[in-house]
Amino acid sequence: MLTNSPTEMMYFAGRQIHIKRDDLLHADFSGNKARKFYHFLINDFPGVSHIVGSGSAQANSLYSLSVLAKIKGWQLDYYVSHIAGYVKQQANSPSGNKSNYSQAIKNGANVIEIDWASNLFNACQHLDDAMNVLKQDYLRKDNVHETLFIPEGGRCEYARTGIYILGKEILNWAVAKSINKLSIFLPSGTGTTALYLQEYFVTQTQKTSFDIEVLTCSTVGGDSYLIKQFYELSSNTSYHPQIVNDGNKYHFGKLYLSLFQLWQQVLNSTGIEFDLLYDPIGLNVLKHTIESGMSNDREILYIHQGGLLGNATMLPRYLRKQALTHL
Ligand SMILES: Cc1ncc(COP(=O)(O)O)c(C=O)c1O
Incomplete structure (x- = not known):
């Protein structure tokens, strides 16, 4: 496979x-994501129920992560800096229904725009900084071991x-x-x-x-x-x-x-x-x-x-x- x-x-x-x-x-x-996320597909992650990813709302990693989450029965929380107006608009049009964003949502992904005005992100400039803050937030919760964090674009070992x-x-x-x-x-x-x-x-x-x-x-x-x-x-x-x-x-x-x-x-x-x-x-x-x-x-x-x-x-x-x- x-x-x-x-x-x-x-x-x-x-x-x-x-x-x-x-x-x-x-x-x-x-393509690229089938190769990069292969590790997650072929291995078992007992106890994992969530994955957290980040990147662009147009990225195919969003869609691929949503497919992975669906196959594995995991909930995907995917953080983005911002969702461009045309991406949201397109999601409601017939051609946009095939986009990474709308297909991911169909697969059950939670696509979350970072609330840059929140105090939580005061010291953050980039999405990566915000993800570090959010990771600490997830880690503070009881179910930490149930969450897998996947860096933007699958940039990881x-x-x-x-x-x-x-x-x-x-x-x-x-x-x-x-x-x-x-x-x-x-x-x-x-x-x-x-x-x-x-x-x-x-x-x-x-x-x-x-x-x-x-x-x-x-x-x-x-x-x-x-x-x-x-x-x-x-x-x-x-x-x-x-x-x-x-x-x-x-x-x-x-x-x-x-x-x-x-x-x-x-x-x-x-x-x-x-x-x-x-x-x-x-x-x-x-x-x-x-x-x-x-x-x-x-x-x-x-x-x-x-x-x-x-x-x-x-x-x-x-x-x-x-x-x-x-x-
Ligand atoms: C179609 C396509 N080409 C190239 C790349 C770049 O891959 P990498 O981030 O491993 O350099 C990606 C990554 O998302 C991709 O989806």
Whole structure:
């Protein structure tokens, strides 16, 4: 269950590349989150009745956590800084009914906006600070041992279990295809998936003839922010993936029409729908990397990390912006 996604080929930026279709892992629990939350799915947590998570109301981690909670019979409390007006509005429209937010609510998630005016959060600037305060609050309650806390975006050690399985699948595939020089590319948010993958290949292929490297790019806060995130997971820099960029610093969730055009081109030429938050940046940086001649002598594998439910919110925003610029 939730493993062994297929690998396909696609023509991209003038060459053939391989695509690991983690988006096909499961209809409700696909891609990045299927890997990161695998640990929680396959293990028993006796006594646990609640999970507490946090992040954006549009995030697919909200939806995936709601699916996990439903499968496990847990109550999910998911904290957000703010729910954007269009997300709330969309939840009542036919296309919005498919969004991460509305599907999570359907699955029984409690999506809670932080009350920043409350004295409790006086000293807090970010969602992470507020979560630390709330965690203490939960811990003070009697039923502490019944609650599992999951950091934003699944950035935690538990993610290693499922990401190592992804690494093993890629290694088995590379062996079957006699590929020993491979660049794996995936866009990062927290950097957790890329880092644990790199860790897997460093630890599992040393002293072998395999030369497998993990390349990634930042979609949140630029390269220096991503490096900081890597250090939070591991101080061993040999486990830090190589960060590549196309000369731009991107802001998460912002609309970039030129990247949307690339996303549309890929959809039209391959029939593969990628996510609209991470992949337009990932595909553009990969295109730039290929065009700069890097990885010329290597096979390239791009990981499709799912997240397609978020497109129900992103696609109408992009189409509206595109229509406005054509007026
Ligand atoms: C579709 C998709 N791609 C990429 C990422 C980034 O993963 P990470 O936070 O492990 O870097 C995510 C994370 O939520 C995702 O949902």
